[in-house]
Amino acid sequence: MNKHTLIFAAAVVLQLAILLGIPAKKVYTRATGREVTLKVVPVDPYDVLKGYYVTLGYEISRPNAILDVQNFAPGAVVYAVVEQQEDGFWTPVALEQELPQDLPSNRVALRGRWNGRRFDYGIEQFSIPESKREVIADDLNKNLNEARVDVKVDANGNAALLRLRIQDRVYE
C-alpha cells in the first residue's frame, strides 16, 4: 500500500470511528445496564415535537422537595436515586452529588446535569422516524398521563432510552 492509500484509509477509518463513537456510550449502557421504567410528565415549556424527536420530561426532571436544586451552577453533575414501586414504576427518592455506592437492589442512580431550569439525563430526546412524527406527537399529547419509557441505567448512572410506551402501543 502506498502512502496516499494509507492516508486516505486513515481518513475513512476516522470517519467510521466518529460514527461508531456517537452511540458507543449508549450501546455500553444498553448492554450492561439495568432496566427501569419511568413515568412521562409534561415538559416545561410544553414543546413536545421538536424536529425529528419528541422532548420527554420525567419525575426526576423538575426540581422539588426531594430533588432540591440547592445552589447548583448550570452544568453541575447530579445523581437522582430512583426506587422501584409496587406498580412497577421507579420514582425519585433522593438527589446526590456523588455516585451513591451500595444501593439496595430496588434502587438505582441516574447521572444527570442541572441545566439551570431542569435536570437532564440524556434520555429527554426520543427520536422518531419522519413517517410517525405526527402520530407519536399526537398520541403523546392526548395520553401523556399513560406514557412511560423503559431505560437502561449502567453502573456509572448513565441512562439509555429503550422504548416509549403509551397504553399498549410501543415505539422504539
Place this chain on the structure above:
Amino acid sequence: MTANPSSSFRATLRQEIPVWLQEGIVTEEAAQRLAARYELNKLSQESSGLLAAVIFTIGGLLLGGGLLSFVAANWEEIPTFAKVAFLLSLLLAFHGVGYWLWHHKNWSRLGHALVFTGSLAFGANIGLMAQIFHVSGEWYGAFGAWALGSLVMAYAARSWITGLLALVNAVIWFLGISHALHSFWMSVVPLLIAALFLPLAWQLRSRVLYAATFVGFTISLCSIAEQQYSSAKYFLMTLVICGFLAWAAGEFHRVKKIRSEFGNPLAGLGIVTLGGIAYIWSFHEWWRTDGWLNRAVAQRPTFYWLLPTGIAVLIGLALIVTMLQEINALPTRRLLAIGITLASGILVVCALLGIMHRGDQILLTLVVNVAALIIAAVAIAIGVMDERRAAFWTGTVFVVVLILSRFLEYETSLLLKSAAFMICGFTMIAAGIAFEKHLRQKEAQL
C-alpha cells in the same frame, strides 16, 4: 506570464493563434511557444472536467439520496444492527469506489466527486446514528463531528470542495458552541479555523477555499465579539479589522507574487467588506446613543475575543510593513495602501469612541462618511491612474449611493431632493465622459 490567466483568455488565444499564423503575425515556432506557455492543450480537458465534476457530484448525491430514501421507507422494519451496517457500508462504498476511480482508473473528477458525496453521506449518517440510539445532545455537536471528519478527508483526498464543506460545518459548530460556552478557549477557535484551513487551501491552490477561510474567520470572530457585549460597535470594529486583514493579505499575495492567484479575491473581499461596513455605518441611527441599535447590554463582558482580533491587527500591519518597499515603488499601490489603512483606522477609532460613549454622535457619523468617501475616492483614482474601468465606476457609483442615501435619510424638501438627484446624475454622466475621454487619449498615445 500573468500568474493565473483566465480560461476565457486562453480559449480566445487558442482560436486566434491559427488566424495569426495564417496572416503571418506569428511564426510556427512562436505559436507553439504560446500554446506551451498557456497550456492550451489542457484547456478542453479542464473545462469539460469541471462540468463533469459538477454532474458527477449531482449524480452521486441523487444516488445516495435514493438509497437513503429506499431504506427510510422500510426503516422501522430493519433491525438496528442492519441499519448501522447499511450506513457504514454506504460510507465505505462512496469512499472506496471514489478512491479506486481517482487513483487507479484515472477518473480523477468522478473519484473526487464520489469522495465528496461520501463526506456528505458521513454528515447524514451522524444524524441517523444519533437517531437510531436516541442520543441526546446539543445540535452543534453533530456539526463539529462532521467538520472534523470532512476536514481530515479533505486533506487526505486533496479535495477543496470537501474542505469547503468542513469549513461551513466548523463555522456552524462554532456559532452554536460559542453561544453556549463562554470560555477563553472560544477565542482561540477562530485562529484554529484559520490555522487548519489556510494550509489546505494553500496546498490545493484553491482561491475559493482560501477566501472562504477568511470569511469563516471573520464570521466566527465577529460572533464572539458581538455576543459578549450585545453592542453592535464591537461587531463593527472586528469586521473592519477582518476586512483590513483580508485586503492586506490579498495585497501581499499580489505584491510579493507568492500564490498571486489568491491576491485579487482576497483584496477584493477586504475592500468590499470595508466599503460595505462604511456604508452601513454612515447612517446616523448607528451612532445615536439612545438609538434602538445601541442598547448595549454588558452581559458578563470578557476580553478574550481581543486576543484573535489583536493578532489579526498585528498580522495585517506586519504584512504591510513587509511590503513597504514595493508599495512605495508604485503610485497607485501607495495610494491604495494609504487610503485603505486610513479608512480602516478611522472606522476603528470611531467604533472605539462609540463604545466608550465619547465623541459627538453627529461628528462620528460625519467622520464615517468621510471614511466611506476615502474608499470611493481611492477606487476612482486607481481607475483613472491605471485606466481600469471597473474601479472607476465602482468608486463613482459608491459616491453617488452615499450622497443619495444621505438625502433619503434626512428630511429635506422635495425640491432639494430633486436638485440633489439631478446633480448626482449630471455629475455621473460628466465624470463618465471625462473618464472615457481620458482613456481614448491614452489609447491614442499608444
